[in-house]
């Protein structure tokens with residue numbers, strides 16, 4: 001039997017600390033695979049442990065198949081957990097490890113058949129009579145999964161089960177987990193901080209930040225329609241380009257988005273998405289451009305909906321099948337706090353003002369409560385290299401190209417921006433373009 005899991009405004013507080021999980025609501029349908037995704041410390045494991053019954057719920061309600069379950073013991077919940085550290089009994093053979101939960105349930109019954117069919121499912125029949133220390137990391141994790149599966153639980157709760165494995169094995173096991181859970185049709189809640197893993201595994205992805213659920217949607221939607229700038233920045237590789245901008249909407253004349261040194265002129269007639277930007281006139285916004293929204297090509301190659309920009313090549317990252325070109329377009333990148341690792345900056349810069357401990361840095365720290373923070377102006381962030389050299393800034397835009405395009409560092413390149421792929425977020429980080437679905441009276 002597969003379980004429906006429902007969390008209703010669930011919070012967790014440890015001692016006097018702020019809420020580790022803050023009014024978290026999520027319903028997982030029977031057989032569904034939901035991934036909890038977010039940076040380290042955002043509360044993913046705590047949510048999982050509250051579902052498992054390993055952590056008490058401070059406030060709110062957990063329902064299993066519609067029945068209140070806050071007070072059920074872990075055993076009564078009938079779920080199986082798989083952790084990142086494989087947690088096998090070292091003195092038991094792998095066979096005994098897999099059969100252990102079955103033995104706990106009924107010590108007199110012969111479980112050989114169930115253990116062997118589980119091992120077959122996971123491709124580990126040949127190692128059943130060895131001990132865990134005689135296995136590779138991947139085999140050990142399969143045994144750990146076998147132990148979770150053997151009892152045919154009503155739900156799997158997996159906490160970063162692949163994070164101790166090397167990249168190749170991780171990809172391999174990821175595919176196996178997807179296949180296995182589909183075959184078994186068991187409800188699965190899976191925790192990871194790896195967005196690629198989340199996107200490839202989940203029926204739905206629930207993105208968390210600072211204990212708060214940001215968005216829960218299909219992988220496709222979470223990528224294409226991120227509800228805020230944090231989700232946009234957390235999902236997708238290379239990371240979305242986020243630029244500080246101002247909407248320019250004169251009563252007469254063309255609407256545009258001012259990026260600092262350059263403007264994006266919005267094509268007329270304005271699309272419904274772009275029309276709604278008019279009310280942002282004069283306000284600071286954040287423009288999001290994924291790397292596929294920008295290409296290196298001259299204005300004469302523009303397709304309908306594409307507008308021209310230009311950029312100076314700062315750095316080219318060769319990746320074999322493609323290259324990532326880091327460009328300076330004279331814009332200021334918007335910083336999103338709490339992301340696991342910021343996009344690496346181009347390496348050659350020296351900071352002015354001895355490492356950012358000044359007023360701007362303090363303001364930035366204070367502002368980390370909101371979703372996005374505006375960076376200090378470029379001239380104050382980076383030193384000029386010498387009195388006779390112009391001021392330099394870091395790259396603000398990353399564009400994908402084919403691997404064979406030869407580009408000279410310091411050279412200027414023409415860019416075309418596809419406005420159909422333009423994201424705009426308001427000053428609080430909420431997506432305003434494409435239009436949010438919940439604007440009343442708008443048929444989107």
Ligand SMILES: Nc1ncnc2c1ncn2[C@@H]1O[C@H](COP(=O)(O)OP(=O)(O)OP(=O)(O)O)[C@@H](O)[C@H]1O
Pocket residue numbers: 014017020038039040041042043044045046047193
């Ligand atoms: N037993 C505990 N006592 C006090 N604080 C805790 C306890 N367990 C977790 N926390 C805190 O709760 C917050 C959420 O932790 P949690 O482990 O759920 O995050 P996570 O998103 O799973 O992180 P990671 O990916 O690093 O495992 C963190 O700030 C953590 O320090």
